[in-house]
Structures are given as C-alpha cells and as structure tokens.
Amino acid sequence: MTETVGFVGLGIMGGGMARNLLRAGFMVHVWNRTHARMLPLLEAGAKGASTCADLAGKVTIVVVCVSDTPDVEEVLFGAQGIAEGACPDTLIIDTSTISPQATVEFARRLRRRQLAMLDAPISGGSEGAANGTLSIMVGGAAGDYDRALPVLEAIGSRITHVGPAGAGQLVKLVNQILVVGTMQAVSEALVFAQQGGLDLEKTLAAVEHGAAGSWMLIHRGSQAIQRNFRPGFTIDLQQKDLRLVLEAADELGVPLPVTGQIFQLYRTLQARGLGDEGNHALIKALENLAGIQVGT
Amino acid sequence: MTETVGFVGLGIMGGGMARNLLRAGFMVHVWNRTHARMLPLLEAGAKGASTCADLAGKVTIVVVCVSDTPDVEEVLFGAQGIAEGACPDTLIIDTSTISPQATVEFARRLRRRQLAMLDAPISGGSEGAANGTLSIMVGGAAGDYDRALPVLEAIGSRITHVGPAGAGQLVKLVNQILVVGTMQAVSEALVFAQQGGLDLEKTLAAVEHGAAGSWMLIHRGSQAIQRNFRPGFTIDLQQKDLRLVLEAADELGVPLPVTGQIFQLYRTLQARGLGDEGNHALIKALENLAGIQVGT
Secondary structure (H helix, E strand, C coil): CCCCEEEECCCCCHHHHHHHHHHCCCCEEEECCCHHHHHHHHHCCCEECCCHHHHHCCCCEEEECCCCHHHHHHHHHCCCCHHHHCCCCCEEEECCCCCHHHHHHHHHHHHHCCCEEEECCEECHHHHHHHCCEEEEEECCHHHHHHHHHHHHHHEEEEEEEECCCHHHHHHHHHHHHHHHHHHHHHHHHHHHHHCCCCHHHHHHHHCCCCCCEHHHHHHHHHHHCCCCCCCCEHHHHHHHHHHHHHHHHHHCCCCHHHHHHHHHHHHHHHCCCCCCEHHHHHHHHHHHCCCCCCC | CCCCEEEECCCCCHHHHHHHHHHCCCCEEEECCCHHHHHHHHHCCCEECCCHHHHHCCCCEEEECCCCHHHHHHHHHCCCCHHHHCCCCCEEEECCCCCHHHHHHHHHHHHHCCCEEEECCEECHHHHHHHCCEEEEEECCHHHHHHHHHHHHHHEEEEEEEECCCHHHHHHHHHHHHHHHHHHHHHHHHHHHHHCCCCHHHHHHHHCCCCCCEHHHHHHHHHHHCCCCCCCCEHHHHHHHHHHHHHHHHHHCCCCHHHHHHHHHHHHHHHCCCCCCEHHHHHHHHHHHCCCCCCC
C-alpha cells in the first residue's frame, strides 16, 4: 500500500468503513470529535490523532464521514482542520452527504492550497458500511478518482465516477428524490389497499415483480405491512437530505412539486416525535390523513 | 379440454390473448363490436359469433376484454348481451380494468341468473398479451378460480388469486397508484439531474440498482432519457385507470394527495395533445413546469 489513510468521523457509518480499510491492509489513522469513539478502532489496529490537522499531517489520503455541510467545513477549514495540517497533494475523499454547491466551493478552496478533493457520498446504510457493500457516487477529477479507487473499493461495492466536483453530491440527491418519491407511491398504494379491505401480503405478491415494482416496495413495503419501522435510514436524516435537495433545486430553479410535499409530510412525523423511525414510516403520515388508527 | 371458450373484445390486448387460447388447444368462439377485427382470428381457427348472446350460448367460459365499466355492462347485460344467451353455470372472466364497485354489482346480478364471474384485470401491455406473459390479479370465488386456471395460464404467467369479487380490480388500481407514483419520482429526479448538469446515463447507472431502483426507473427512465415516448401504455389509458383509482378512493374515503396531483399533471399533457404517448411522458409535464424546452 503506497497510501496511508486518515479517517475523520467514526459514527455508525464511518466506524464500519474505517474497519474495512484496516481489513484491506491500509495503515489507518483516525480522529473523532468524541474521542471515546476512537477506542474500538485503536484496538483494531488504527492509530489515533489529537486533531484533524495532526491526522492530516501523517497520511496521504483523508476520508471524511460527518453529518452535514457545516461539519465538513469545520473539519476541513477549522482552526485545527485538515487543510491546516495536510501536506501538498493530499487527497480528501468526502463521503458525507452535503450541499453540492458548497462542495464545489470547498474543492476550489482546497485546490488553492494544492490539496485535492473528491465528493463521494455513500448509500447502503450501516449494514452496507459494515459489510463494505456501499454504493459510492463520486465527483471530481479523473486522476484523483483513479488514485482513490483502492480506498473506495475497500469500503464499497458499486462505485461510479459520475462527473466533476459536486456531481457525486448531486447524484446522491437524485437518489434521495427517487427513494422518497417511491416510498410515497408505496404509502398511498398500501393505505388505499388497506381501506379497500385487501389482504396486503397477497396484494404485494401480486404487484411487486411487475411494472409497479421497486426496491422500496419489496423491502420497505413489506416491513410497513408488518408494522416494523426500525430505521435503515431515519426520518431525521432523510429530512436533512431532502433539505439539501430542495435547496439545490431552489438554486437550480427546478420545481419539485411532489418532493416538496413529501418534505412537509415527513415534517408531520417529526412533529409527532417519530424522527428516529425508518423513512418508510412515511406511510404513517398518509394513515393520519386518512384517519386510520393503527397503534404504533 | 372440457371447456369451450368465448372471447369478447379483440383489441390490441384481446387479439393476442385469444390467439394464445387457440395455441393452447382451446376451441375458441370470438366476437368483436367491429366485426372486421374478427377475421384474423377466424383465419387462425376461431369460430365467429354474430352477437355476445349468440357466442355465450355456444361456450362454457367467456373471457371479456373491453375498455371501461360501461363497455363491460353493455356486453354483459345489453339486449344481445352475454347474460341473455349464456347457459347456467357459464363462467365469465372479465380481464378489463373497470370499477371495483361496479364489478361487485355485476357479479351479484350474474349470480342471480346462475352465472359466475371472476374479475381478472391484466398487466403487461400488448407485448405481454402477445407472449402470454401477462400478470393477472383475480377476484372471485375459489372454485371459480380453480376452474378458470387453465384458461388464465394460457394467457398469463403470473396469476394471483387476491380475494373475493372486486379484489382483482382493487389490486389492479393499487398497481396503477404504484406505477404513476414511481414515474413521478423518476420524472422529478431526472429533471433535477438534467438541470444540475449531470450526465443522465451515468446518473441512472449509479442509482438504479440500489434503494432508489424500480422497474419504471430502469425501463421507462432510460427511454425518457433517449426521448423515446412510444407507448407501452398510453397516457389516455393511464388516465382512465387513474379516474377509477380516484373514484374508488373517494368512495373508500381515502385521500391520495400525490396520486391526485399526478392525474392533474397527466391532464396537462392531454391538453397539449399528447394522450397517445407512453405514460413515461409524464416527465414532459415536469419539464414544462421547469421551463425546459426539449423539442419532442
């Protein structure tokens, strides 16, 4: 391995990803705002850093996995940030889902300091992070993508270079429009079926493999029928991503009438304290509109 | 074969289905409002009938494949209708997509005359009808379903008994809610992607096999990108089905906020004279809202 990897952000996604980098044989340095989260990785063979700047000075590639645009800005450009400590030609791979516009700006600021960045948001949940089967949508220069590929292949299984800086983030937002729009269709269909007195299992079996079929119907529709709303991806995180979608659409001048409506429907669930349920709990918003009481 | 089959309605779907019944070895009698449509079937070995009543008197099972609720009522209960000519215990299989409530009523009226009916709406387009690979969602009594199965297996490949009379029609409407809702998500996602300057082929490749994936995205999304709007299923027929959805939802007291909105968006395409394009031309309604001029 010619690259030494730094990892910033050891949450539910980052922890699994850092572990897979160790398994792939990389020397890995880690940093997390809450230092206690670093301990399991240190036990697994990683080295700890005291600040992002400290970490950046010891590695050639830094993978970032934090929550939102301001968090990425802080770890990149804060007083003890990556840009402060990194040597020239260090490559930063941001796997967070953040603003595409901010991403373009961050890449430009880093380039002025001879630092390269790829936006590489991930999809596939904590299970995908643990198993190394994440989908990764990568924006940035082709040379940087080629350099990053061994690292990306250690954490994901479906890796696509979709365009220049920011394009990875935009494709991730496209992904989220599809996910919530499909779940809205599933929700309206299942509430209609239930009020029509249909057997929901048989209904699902009859339609899921034809033109009506989708990943959300097959996986989340059946969980909704079983009243299992454990999160693969929480409503609160979904709303963060939908906010990014609607902000980007606003800047691009694109009306998204149904996506905007779904954001408001999810808001009703947050208002009822359900923000930590899975994003397929969207069906509860439709049940509420239909006056259905289904317990949980 | 112990059953002789009558076939009423030799349109783009019914023609292929009647042909597959002949291929399966059934003796088939046919009738169509426009008699000229019967000729190719007669050449293929079917026998012609002068009226629905005439046809019904010569067979033990009648398959109906016409357009809408009033058409089914006319061929069943009109002056020269099936009910006039049918012998007791004749089984009627209605493959049209019509009102679930009317279906329950038709089945009740037929039962008073010792005639049985299954609602068995189909999905899969003219290609599925020609190849015998239709999905069929069947409502009615279990004994009638068992009796119909050899006939259904000659015209379809995914056959599900979903419940009592009317349940087949309800499940078909569930199917249509899913189809249009998923296409709406695909449309908003692709318009957003295009205005964001993304490569649409790469974007599709990056998202279609994950949680964002659906039959509509994979099949109709790629056609939309290629500006191929040839109909698998036309907007005009889609609107007929959505009207049935919204009428049934109104009777059931179920609000379908997004499905209702999609009906209105399709209406804008009909108003522009695009009713005979494929249902994936829904994206043109979103492009119009976004002020995009894309030629065709």
